[in-house]
Structure formats: structure tokens, C-alpha cells
Amino acid sequence: MLISPWAIVLPPSLWILVVTLVALLAGAAALHALGRIGLSGLSAWLCRAPGLDLVILYFTVLPLIVGPIVGVRSARADPDGSAPDWLAAGMGLLAAVVAQILTVMLWTVAHELAHREARRGPRIVHQLNRTVGRFRNHTAVWWTAWAVPLFALVRLAEYFVYPPLVWLVRFPRYNQGEWVNVSRHKFRGLVGHDLIWCLYCDWMTGVWSLGTEMLRNVESFWCPIRFDSTKKCENCRVDFPDLDGGWVAASGEMSDVVATLDAHYTPTSTNAWFGHPARLTVEGKPTGESRAD
Structure with a gap:
């Protein structure tokens, strides 16, 4: 051997x-x-x-x-x-x-x-060090790295879990590069420590936002019913606008749910969440629909 x-x-x-x-x-x-x-x-x-x-x-x-x-x-x-x-x-x-x-x-x-000149100029890291202390700031930002595998798994789901739903139930296709991209390296003066962590945020924010967009289709299609908890509705309405834009009240009936589904989905429609851009119209004509690469 x-x-x-x-x-x-x-x-x-x-x-x-x-x-x-x-x-x-x-x-x-x-x-x-x-x-x-x-x-x-x-x-x-x-x-x-x-x-x-x-x-x-x-x-x-x-x-x-x-x-x-x-x-x-x-x-x-x-x-x-x-x-x-x-x-x-x-x-x-x-x-x-x-x-x-x-x-x-x-x-x-x-x-x-x-990039010595930028290093001596205004820095995010220096300002936050003054705000919360160097040890706390650096410990906290490194602690967020635990989430990297989680975001990688979310991205994997966007590749392999969502696409079959496009074919099976006609969910909208997405140009995923419009969400998952990085550009903060172009920002003048952003170097070193500030740059690497801003790129991390750049990537993970896009991944998470795309996942949320996909989940909007899932929620509105399979269960357009508001939560019984008023506080939960308030907390979730930003990420799931259909909560206030068409979901059935928690005190409603199943007939209301069926009527809502019938009003928003047809055998030939793109089955997007209720507020998806594909549903928006100008003088009765669709404004456009997300397309795949």
C-alpha cells in the first residue's frame, strides 16, 4: 500500500x-x-x-x-x-x-x-466596534456563520424541490439569478472584513427571499386560510401578502376556501400566489410573467 x-x-x-x-x-x-x-x-x-x-x-x-x-x-x-x-x-x-x-x-x-486607502477610511467594522465593542461585534458576526449550511440546504431545495411543482401544478417559473447574485463587491470603499461579510449577506438574502417567494405559491395554493392568531397574521403578512389579500378568515367555512381557490386558479392558469406580478393587469392585459433561464 x-x-x-x-x-x-x-x-x-x-x-x-x-x-x-x-x-x-x-x-x-x-x-x-x-x-x-x-x-x-x-x-x-x-x-x-x-x-x-x-x-x-x-x-x-x-x-x-x-x-x-x-x-x-x-x-x-x-x-x-x-x-x-x-x-x-x-x-x-x-x-x-x-x-x-x-x-x-x-x-x-x-x-x-x-486597499490601504479604503482601509483607513470609513468602515462598517470600525463603526460597529464603537457601537457594541470589538469582541462582541466580531464574535457575533462569526457566530452567524453557523447558518451557512442552512442557507445551502435552502438553495438545494430551490433547485430540486420547487421545480417539479412547476410541472406538476403549474407554479410560476423564476429566473433564479434575479434573486441569487452578488454585487456588493462593486461598492466603492467596501474592502476586507466589511466586504466578505457583506457578500455573505448579499448571497443569503437572495437565497432566503427566493425561498419565501416560492413558499408564497405553496401557501396560497394548498391552504389559503388565515391563522387564528392575530399576532401571527401581523407577523407573517410582510412575507405572505395574501394573508391580507385573499386568504379566507379563520372563522370562515370550507365553502369559502373552495370558492377562493376557484376564483384564483383555473385548469390552464399559472398557479401563482394571489399578488404575483403575473396576475397584475393593465387594461385587462397581463403585465408580464417571470420566466426561467
């Missing part, structure tokens, strides 16, 4: 950390280089779904999958190893996460050094 020289010098978890760190930093450098080598078109494509999904997959998801797999395989290949699979997988995952954190930190330093 052949054993990599790296495995002799470094323990498996450290080897995973180093390789992941190098791969992520190389990926970041490649993204920065695209515009400088005449590939601005590719750079723009990678800022918008589906290209952006590949970037997110590379930097956030793949390390969390590959790390545990390599950890287990390395432990099993070690003739003297006695670590159980769960421990080897956990160490591989930990090494990958540490590599991701180090990548963000090293990239932040490098990017701020490359």
Missing part, C-alpha cells in the same frame, strides 16, 4: 487543513485574477446563479463533505490507526472548518493591505 509522503510528515487532520487552506486561497486568487486576464464575462457569470452556486459549493460546501471523507479514508489506510470512523470524520470536518476560517482571515488581511 502506497502512503503519501505528506501523510508521513503530517497527521491526517493537519494534512486536510493544509490542503483545504491552499485550495481555498488558490480559488480566491483565481476569482480575483479573472478580470485581469480578460475573463470578465466569466467573472460576471460567477456572480450570479447558477455560476454563483458553483462558487458557494466550492468554498462552503465541498470542504465540509470532503474533509470527513478524507479523514475516514486516512484513518482506515493507517496500519497503526485505531481511531473509529466517527472520530476520524469529526477530525476531518474540524480541520476543514478551521481551514475555511483561516482562509477568511488571511484573505481579509491581504485584501485590506491591497
